[in-house]
Amino acid sequence: MLARLAAVRWILGSFGVLALAAALLFGGGVEVIALLSVGCTFILLAVSAVIARERQRADLAGLVNRIATMTRNDPDPVLITGLDGRLLECNSAAQTYPSCTPAAMLATWTADPEAMVDLLTADALLQGHALRDFGRPGASLRLSVVRLDSARDLAEQGELLVWRIVRGAQDRPRAVDALGLPVLTLGAEGAPVAANSTMRHYLDWSPSAGVPAPEPVQRFLDEGIAGIAAGSCRTVCLPVSGESVTCLAFAVSGHDGQLDVVFLPLWLSAQANVPNTRPDFDDLPVALMQLAPDGRIEATNRQARALLGLAPGEAPFFWEVVEGLGRPVTDWFEDARTGRALNRPEVLSATLPAQETFVQITLRRATGPGSEQRLVAVLTDATEMKSLEARFVQSQKMQAIGQLAGGVAHDFNNLLTAISGHCDLLLLNRDHFDPDFSDLTQIQQNTNRAASLVRQLLAFSRKQTLKPELLSLESLLEELTHLLTRLVGERITLTLDHDASLGTIRADRRQLEQVIMNLVVNARDAMPMGGEIRIETRGARFKTETELGRVRLPAGEYAVIRVIDEGVGIPVDMIEKVFEPFFTTKRTGEGTGLGLSTAYGIVKQMGGYIFADSIEGAGTTFSLYFSMEAATRTADVAASRRDTVFVAASESAADEPDSGMAQNSGAQKTEKAPKPKRANAQTEPEGKAEPSRVNAIILLVEDEAPVRAFAARALRIQGYQVIEADSGEQALEFLADSDLRVDIFVTDVIMPGLDGPGWVARAIKSRPGVPVVFISGYTEDTVSAGLARTPRSVFLGKPFSLEQLTSAISDLLAEYPPDARRLKVVGTDRAD
Known part of the structure; x- marks a missing residue:
């Protein structure tokens, strides 16, 4: 405590001398005694302070000497200083530096060594110690400073600090x-x-x-x-x-x-303008835009502008560039701004781009200074996703239509069978002079048109019956050219260009001719002022799987048939719809819209591919791809040809279906239906028939009453004895009578309860060798599994004519003649 008074020792001594001088002036009394006491006290305090200070200095020097003695051989530099940086002592290691001060030693390690020393000194006074690490290439340094507790009074005045410097060889991680x-x-x-x-x-x-x-x-x-x-x-x-x-x-x-x-x-940067000084934002690979609280687009990067069709610097409102949400875009924006629709992606349509563009947008809150009530929109191109979705929906729609067509065909064919059959029965007893003959003929013709329409639906749904064979395209097109020349008319030139090196393909000859005729009629209708239709065949070889349009063709050799016209072409927005059923732009009654859909179904069912390419105003090309057989078998091709007579579509405008647009019309190639032999009505009246037919007994099983009535009456007119059953169960009840003789079974395939193949399989166990005629409104391939298990069977599809029915039965009876026995017959006395 006295050491602190050493700084004012001269003041204390002066007060003491003044007090003694004043006591001499008064000469006596109490005042003199008091002044003498005060003066002596001040002089004693001054002398004591000086003595105490000198003693402490001696102690401090001794302490410094002892520390120096202890650190003399220390390999690290050690310094003893005050707060002012004045050096009191240092060891031999510190003397290697040019200047033994902490600031000088840090001169090459820190940008401001003086400030660093002041900072460490302050930390040492507050905490008792301080420590800092420094680094530079290839080396590091640690500086520590300690306040000595034994000299606390002096340290509080900033007179004693110990510094140690430790150097390292490796960088310290920062x-x-x-x-x-x-x-x-x-x-x-x-x-x-x-x-x-x-x-x-x-x-x-x-x-x-x-x-x-x-x-x-x-x-x-x-x-x-x-x-x-x-x-x-x-x-x-x-x-x-x-x-x-x-x-x-x-x-x-x-x-x-x-x-x-x-x-x-x-x-x-605080001075930067956010929308205009973000080159890194503009180059981001993610489309981003920032929306103001009022909905205006404040900033967009390059990707976002490309998606939305915006120009740099253009700032419309958000709802002016997108639409198609299902509700107002403004409502969605307000919900997001208030936090109710954030981070939920929505797919919208961009309104500004020239081509159809869909974008998936997710709204998020903006962060950072000045971003209150602002939103950030993250955009993703969803055009391909929407295209795939549309194609998937289209595929589902086409599949549903195909399933519907197959189901409708069965019931519709039953009706057509009844109508056509009873019409044939009425025509048996009438000639051209009969007043009802023309009406019956019209009924028969319209029934045939309805049957053709059902066949088109089955072709589109790929449920028609195909008979594939090895075909030579050269012979097929040469035979078809004569009919096509009449079909296109005089104003149109038909040119055939065939590649003679092509091999054979496996396809249904009749159905392939149907496809080519439909495509030629399309081309004819697309050129009302005339022109040239070119049919060419080429070979194509793909070494690897190749993508054409939206289809991937396997590697291999293909025969390509192209039908090329110079017509009006197909608009871009309609090119993907031309193969849809009932798609038409013609007036009601001018076409069914099934031409190209029929061609599509036929080609796909035969394992081929069909493509349409068109330039509006310049023409259209339809390309058919069929896989070529490994080897050409000319003999098999020649043996498999069938002589078929066709009716030209140009002979009757009413018989020419149309797919529904200038490039989507179809022509129907149909076999001439054999006319019923009306001579039988004159030479063989009802009840009188050939002896061979009188002996034949037929078990007719049909659940549809009109069809069963027509078939039973028609067969009896031809001289057969008919047993009628409305179900498979009833047929088995009849056959339980062992005395009942049946020479042939005629049965529907699909019936409630026990179906045709089911009851026939049971019946032939006890009556082996009985031939069977299966009839059905479904196609043969849908019931082929059941037919394969039944020997001596044929299939007759509905609707069938009277002659087709009797011909099928007579052919089977000729191949498998019935026994000569005549047994008990059940049901022969039923009314016709």
């Missing part, structure tokens, strides 16, 4: 190495001493590697960050992977006294 932002650390005189991992990745160079900086990096160091001060920022061009990226360099003074320069995106 916290900035874990940052995602690039950071460059500058040491003394602004020289780079370290870089974090992000900066090393950007520059492809590290100052601690001992390798000279590349020329772009050195220019950046000399011109970009030279002389940068702590707390300041500047715009620099950072060399990244050979390119120059503009960013903001912000200098921060670290705890170790080194300068950390952090490189930030330029748009974070």
Whole structure:
């Protein structure tokens, strides 16, 4: 405590001398005694303070000497100083430095050594110690300072601190190495001493590697960050992977006294205009845009502008560039702004692009200064997704129509069988002079047209019966050209260009001719002013799987048939709809819209591919691809040809179906239906028939009463004895009578309860060898499994004529003649 008075020792002594002088002037009394006491006291305090100070100085010198003695052989430099940096003592290791002060020793390690010493001194006074690590390429340094408790009074006055410096050979990791932002650390005189991992990745160079900086990096160091001060920022061009990226360099003074320069995106600058100074935002591979609170588009990057059809700087409202949400886009925006519809993607249609574009948009809240009530929209191109969705829906629709067509065909064929059959029965007893003959003929013709329409539906649904064979395209087209020439008329030229090197294909001859005729009629209708229709065949070889249109064709050799016209073409928005059933632009009654859909179904069922290419106003090309057989078997082809007589579609406009547009019409090639032999009505009246037929007994099983009535009457007219049953169960009841003789079974395939193949399989166990005629409104391939298990059977599809029915039965009876026995017959006395 007395040592603290040493600083005012002269003042205390002066007061004591003045007090003694005043006592001499008064000469006596109490006042003199008091002044003498005060003067002596002040003089004693001054002398005591001086003695105490000198004693403490001696103690301090002894303490310093003892510390110096203990650290004399220490390999690390040790300094004893005061707060002012005045050196009191140092060991021999510290004497190797030119100047034995903490600031001098840190001169090459930190940008501001004086400030660093002051900071460490303050920390030591408050905490009792302080510690800092410093680094530079290839080395590191740790500086520690300790306040001595034994000299606390002196230390509080800043007179005694002990400094220790420890040097290392390796760099110490710094916290900035874990940052995602690039950071460059500058040491003394602004020289780079370290870089974090992000900066090393950007520059492809590290100052601690001992390798000279590349020329772009050195220019950046000399011109970009030279002389940068702590707390300041500047715009620099950072060399990244050979390119120059503009960013903001912000200098921060670290705890170790080194300068950390952090490189930030330029748009974070307070002086930057956010919408216009974001080159990195503009180059992002994700489409982004920022929406103002009122819904106006404030900022977009390049990807977003390309999707939405916006020009740079254009800022319409959000709901002006998208639509098709199902509710007002403004409502969706308000919900998102209030937080009710955030992060929920929606698919909308962009209104500005020339072509149809769909975008998936997710709205999120914007973050950062000045982003209150603003939204960020993340956009994704959803055009392909919507296209796939539309194609999937279209595929489902086409499949549903096909299933519907197959189901309708069965019931419709039953009705047509009854109508056509009873019409044939009426025509048996009438000739051309009968007043009802023309009406019956019209009924028969319209029934045939209805049956043709059902066949088209079955062709589209790929449920028709095909009879594939080896075909030579050259012979097929040569035979078909004569009919096609009559079909197209005089104003149109038909040209055939065939590749003679083509092999054979496996297809149904009749159905393939149907397809070609439909395509030629399409071409004819597309050229009302005349022109040329070209049919050409070519070979195509694909070494690998090849994509054509939306189809991937397997590798192999293909025969290609092209039908090319010079017509009006097909609009782009309709080209994908031409193969849809009932798609037509013609007036009611001028076409059914099934021409191309029939062709599509036939080609696909035969394992081929059909494509349509068109340029509006320049013509259309339909291409058919069929896989060629490995070897050409000419003999098999010649043996498989069938002589078929066709009716030209041009002979009757009413018999020419149309697919529904100028390029979507179809022609029907139909076999001439054999006319019923009316002579039988005159030469063989009802009840009188050939002896061979009288002996034949038929079990007719049909659940549809009108069909069963027609068939039973028609067969009896032809002289057969008929037993009628309305179900398979009833047929088995009849056959349970062992005395009943049956020469042939005629049965429907699909019936409630026990179906045709089911009851026949039971019946032939006890009556082997009985032939069977299966009749059905479904196609043969749908019941082929049941027919394959039944020997001596044929299939007759509905609707069938009287002659077709009797011909099928007579052929089977001729091949498998019945026994001569006549047994009990049940049901022969039923009324016709």
